[in-house]
Amino acid sequence: MAIPSTIPILGLPWDDVLFVILAGTMLLAGLLVVTMRDIIRCGLAMMVCFGALAGIYVMAGAPLVAGAQVLVYIGAISVLVLFAIMLTQTKVGPTRLVFQTQAVPAAIAAVILVIVLVLTIGATQWGGNGERGETVTADLARVLFSDWVLPFEIVGVLLLAAVIGGVFLAKRDRTAATDDVE
């Protein structure tokens, strides 16, 4: 059975409705990340936010970026954040005061930033023809490994350096202890 091109009763195309649902999920989860008291729940809301963003990448015509988003953000970075939360949680539980004293100015600044950005976006001609293109993965691979091969290699070295640095920073200082043992 064929699915109709628009939603039967409302007469809206599926794309728009799906986009609005994904965008609403993403923004709501983002708001929960910055406002909830229990930080573990903040981490879980962050995973929801990244998942909805992966859906938006698919709608924007970048399926490989969506796959990488699921792998890197939901699979790796969220788990890393959750582990860090478990390592740094104090036994007294969630703190009573979630926000700093500068929360109200920060909220005002955020609202002003949104207004300025929306006005700027509305007033600018971006030069596209208004058509949404699809990024073919074969093209992406060709560009990535020909024009962008030097940044690609540099990012590899950067990741290696970051992993070694992270291990070095987070490991316990054992030099004194081993000196005593030997």
Next chain:
Amino acid sequence: MIRVIAGAILAPVFIVGLGLIGLAAGGSRSLDAYLVLSGILFAIGMFGFLARRNAISMLMSIELMLNAVNLAIVAFGSFIPKLGAGGSVIALLVMAVAAAEATVGLSIVIAIYRNRKTPLVDEYDAMRQ
């Protein structure tokens, strides 16, 4: 209790308003809708970074901001034909750099936590005393 009531009122208003904005801007077929979405997500991340007390919450807010920038890059890449596949390539590189940043940032937070026994940034005041 007040928080729950305010949330219950604000959330549907927020979603309906967002839906109207999205449909008015042409829904999923216009670049502006993606850019506005990216701007709002960036502002949420900025608010979280400035307002939260917990260092890990601040790192999560930075991740939100990086994702907002990535969304803008991907949107530009798919709506402006001159860029070709470059937008997606830059988005992938940004993701790799974000992973490196998360690794180093979280290990710094863990190292500080081991010294000061608290993840709250407003208690890191050794330089002020």
